[in-house]
Amino acid sequence: KAGVTQTPRYLIKTRGQQVTLSCSPISGHRSVSWYQQTPGQGLQFLFEYFSETQRNKGNFPGRFSGRQFSNSRSEMNVSTLELGDSALYLCASSPSTGDYGYTFGSGTRLTVV
Amino acid sequence: DQQVKQNSPSLSVQEGRISILNCDYTNSMFDYFLWYKKYPAEGPTFLISISSIKDKNEDGRFTVFLNKSAKHLSLHIVPSQPGDSAVYFCAASALGTGNQFYFGTGTSLTVIP
Numbered sequence: 001k002a003g004v005t006q007t008p009r010y011l012i013k014t015r016g017q018q019v020t021l022s023c024s025p026i027s028g029h030r031s032v033s034w035y036q037q038t039p040g041q042g043l044q045f046l047f048e049y050f051s052e053t054q055r056n057k058g059n060f061p062g063r064f065s066g067r068q069f070s071n072s073r074s075e076m077n078v079s080t081l082e083l084g085d086s087a088l089y090l091c092a093s094s095p096s097t098g099d100y101g102y103t104f105g106s107g108t109r110l111t112v113v
Numbered sequence: 114d115q116q117v118k119q120n121s122p123s124l125s126v127q128e129g130r131i132s133i134l135n136c137d138y139t140n141s142m143f144d145y146f147l148w149y150k151k152y153p154a155e156g157p158t159f160l161i162s163i164s165s166i167k168d169k170n171e172d173g174r175f176t177v178f179l180n181k182s183a184k185h186l187s188l189h190i191v192p193s194q195p196g197d198s199a200v201y202f203c204a205a206s207a208l209g210t211g212n213q214f215y216f217g218t219g220t221s222l223t224v225i226p
Contacts, residue, residue, distance in 0.1 A: 004156070033212050042115075042202065043157070043216035056213040090156055097211040101147060104156030 002027065004093050004105035012111045018079040021108045025072050025093030031055070032074040033102060034066060037088040046089075049074050050097040081112045116140045117205050119217035127225050132190040134220050136203035139184065143205040147214070148177060148188050151200045160201075161188070193224045 005024040013019050025032050034046040045058035049068035066076040072093075078085055088109050092102030118137045126132045134148075144165040149157035163170040163177045163186065170177050176189045190197055200221045204214040 031212055033214075035216070040218060042117075042119075042218035043204075043214075045213050045215070048212045050211065055211045058213070092156070092212075094212055101159050101162060102212065102214075103159070104149075106154065106156045 004091055004103050006089075006091050006105035006108050008108060009106065010109045010111075012113060013081050015081055015083060015112055017081050018077060019081060019110060020075050020077045021089055021091075021110070023074045023076075023091030023093075023105060025074070025091075026103055029093035029095050029103075030072050031094040031097045032068055032072065033092045033094070034074070034076050035090045035092065036060075037090060037107070038086075043090065046076065048097065055097050078110075083112050086110060086112045115218070116143075117203060117215045117217040119201075119203060119220050121220050122218070123221040123223070125223045125225060126193045128195055129192045132188075132193045132197065132222055132224070134188040134190075134201050134203075134222065136186045136188075136217055137184060138186075138205050138215075140205070140207065140215070141184070142207040143215075144208045145206045146177070146179060146186050147204045147206075148175075149202045149204065149216075150197075151202065151219070157202060190222075193222075195224045195226050198222055198224050 031050045033048040035043040047057045048055040068074045088107045090107045092104045147162040148160040151157040200219045
């Protein structure tokens with residue numbers, strides 16, 4: 001079956017702009033989580049959505065937001081981009097929340113210049 | 114505050130020998146632990162997990178050991194193969210926090226043929 005699909009794979013944006021990243025989970029998976037990966041910081045949890053509701057949120061500023069649609073697809077948005085937002089953004093899906101274990105997508109590499 | 118730490122950024126091992134990757138955590142509420150493997154330009158891939166009610170879990174060449182009193186877990190790969198060369202992340206979650214995982218910063222394993 002198809003894996004977790006993230007689009008686009010690469011993105012270059014200018015400081016101050018906003019960006020929207022998309023994630024299509026594995027068919028039947030209802031939980032989608034987002035992570036930011038930067039060198040030296042590992043993967044940092046952004047938020048989890050389950051059944052269109054934000055289930056958990058990590059320690060990120062309000063510029064980072066997300067949503068989930070009825071078909072479980074998810075988007076995350078970053079407004080007023082800063083240079084420090086340059087990172088690999090990973091989406092992961094799971095059949096349900098508290099399922100203990102994800103399948104990750106290949107990520108979107110965001111570069112802010 | 115890094116609640117999950119992987120203090121060795123890199124490790125080199127000869128093919129056929131044992132690879133031991135270590136992970137320490139600080140939060141005593143963590144009750145589920147996972148290891149992921151990541152190749153460049155790909156998302157992390159689930160490898161093996163362990164619940165806090167166990168102290169060992171084995172899957173083929175991969176064994177994870179958990180020492181709750183020391184808040185330490187380790188991943189053993191025996192025998193190591195060149196295809197195991199990747200970055201390994203450990204992750205931890207606490208009961209009731211859904212799919213929110215805390216990841217370490219990763220250990221880059223190189224298996225030398």
